[in-house]
Amino acid sequence: MAQQTYKLPDDFFFGAAMSGPQTEGHWRDGGKIENLWDTWSNLRIEDFHNRVGSYAGNDFTNRRHDDLVLLKSLGLTSVRTSIQWSRLLDADGNINPEGEKYYHELFADAREVGIEMFVNLYHFDMPTYLFKRGGWENREVVEAYAHYAGKAFRAFGKEIRYWFTFNEPIVEPDQRYTNGVWYPFIRNYARARAVQYNISLAHSLAVREYRAAKQEGYLLDDSRIGLINCFTPPYTRENPSAADLEAVRMTDGVCNRWWLDLVTKGELPQDVIDTLASRGIELPARPEDKLILADGKVDWLGCNYYHPERVQAPAQDTDENGIPRFADPYVWPEAEMNKSRGWEIYPKGLYGFAMKARDEYPELEWFVSENGIGIEREDLKKDENGVIQDDYRVDFVRRHLEWIARAIQDGAKCRGYHYWAVIDNWSWANAFKNRYGFVEVDLEDGYNRRPKKSAAWLKQVATTHVVD
Numbered sequence: 001m002a003q004q005t006y007k008l009p010d011d012f013f014f015g016a017a018m019s020g021p022q023t024e025g026h027w028r029d030g031g032k033i034e035n036l037w038d039t040w041s042n043l044r045i046e047d048f049h050n051r052v053g054s055y056a057g058n059d060f061t062n063r064r065h066d067d068l069v070l071l072k073s074l075g076l077t078s079v080r081t082s083i084q085w086s087r088l089l090d091a092d093g094n095i096n097p098e099g100e101k102y103y104h105e106l107f108a109d110a111r112e113v114g115i116e117m118f119v120n121l122y123h124f125d126m127p128t129y130l131f132k133r134g135g136w137e138n139r140e141v142v143e144a145y146a147h148y149a150g151k152a153f154r155a156f157g158k159e160i161r162y163w164f165t166f167n168e169p170i171v172e173p174d175q176r177y178t179n180g181v182w183y184p185f186i187r188n189y190a191r192a193r194a195v196q197y198n199i200s201l202a203h204s205l206a207v208r209e210y211r212a213a214k215q216e217g218y219l220l221d222d223s224r225i226g227l228i229n230c231f232t233p234p235y236t237r238e239n240p241s242a243a244d245l246e247a248v249r250m251t252d253g254v255c256n257r258w259w260l261d262l263v264t265k266g267e268l269p270q271d272v273i274d275t276l277a278s279r280g281i282e283l284p285a286r287p288e289d290k291l292i293l294a295d296g297k298v299d300w301l302g303c304n305y306y307h308p309e310r311v312q313a314p315a316q317d318t319d320e321n322g323i324p325r326f327a328d329p330y331v332w333p334e335a336e337m338n339k340s341r342g343w344e345i346y347p348k349g350l351y352g353f354a355m356k357a358r359d360e361y362p363e364l365e366w367f368v369s370e371n372g373i374g375i376e377r378e379d380l381k382k383d384e385n386g387v388i389q390d391d392y393r394v395d396f397v398r399r400h401l402e403w404i405a406r407a408i409q410d411g412a413k414c415r416g417y418h419y420w421a422v423i424d425n426w427s428w429a430n431a432f433k434n435r436y437g438f439v440e441v442d443l444e445d446g447y448n449r450r451p452k453k454s455a456a457w458l459k460q461v462a463t464t465h466v467v468d
């Protein structure tokens, strides 16, 4: 795309996305119990001598006021984080007073600084004791989540306007239960879909809790509830076969339409359920579930976008572990890659999602809830003043914002943009190796914050809404 200047709407908001477990630290303080991040990821990265992982996060708890001031100084007006279930509630499901106090103080800091907090309730961080009882495969855990959501709405309802039930609910079924990448490394497609189904119920029950709490006067009148997922239209090869298109249908059905139908229609896509059933994958559905799912409709949606999906017809019906295959990855010969993360860079995919939402879900309002580029060993890219020279970050974000601006011109109801993660944080995929921030966190220097070269550009765009 030829470079030109784009203007985003005046009421389009700019902000930052992060999560409780990746930033807060203090994993055992203030009555907090363990969650899966603590139990598994800290074990994995023990050799980092407690400097990374949920032990310390990015030291946000200690620095939160200064961090919020810093984000505000970059022209950002909103921040999405998550409440940690394992901090807010104890193992009996009661409020942990110190945890509640922590979040009241955080939200008060944000108000004082002039940052709108968006709050998500779940960022892959199930309390470990509930995981040991079966996690999302156990209906009691689904109910425990709804109970937790109800407690959170009632505790903070007068402080928070924008609520989200889940971040990327498709990721846990895939990473924990299909790909065997995350603890407990299961490779069982049927169990993954059961988990996905139960998370859909958990989302819907939480929305039910939200509506009840609102009616009871616990929430702000103009508050909203939403869901955040990673959405992208899947692409296949040129001149696709019928089987390639079938791979597209199922990939889109499981990853995108599943959630889009749930949050707009209060139901799950029947064609997907039928295809799963035709391969012997039955969901753990009960007669009462239709009414529960019907309550899953939301007020708006977050779209996390990092890379596109490229798929083709599967070479075999099952893989070597007997897992049914509905699609194989397709490597587009012209793909531009972020080699650090192994993810394709394809800004136009956001436009694709925007047009899908406009055409197939015309009432749906949404925003870009995560987008970003993680690069390894950025410390090698410093100038003589110690400032990381990250022009690639400007290029990445600028190109994505351009496609967002074009989508808005073409009728997309996209309301804002949250960058992941404006201040570096850790991820359990790769600890602190991949850095996403416009602001460096220096692990060798007590987690000190230092703006990278790109921060000046971010400030310019966030304050003017002009992308050039």
Ligand code: BG6
Binding pocket: 019, 167, 168, 304, 341, 370, 374, 420, 426, 427, 428, 429, 430, 434
């Ligand atoms: C998103 C998650 O999927 O991607 C974040 O919501 C995560 O938690 C981010 O950190 C970037 O992925 P990664 O694995 O490179 O940290």
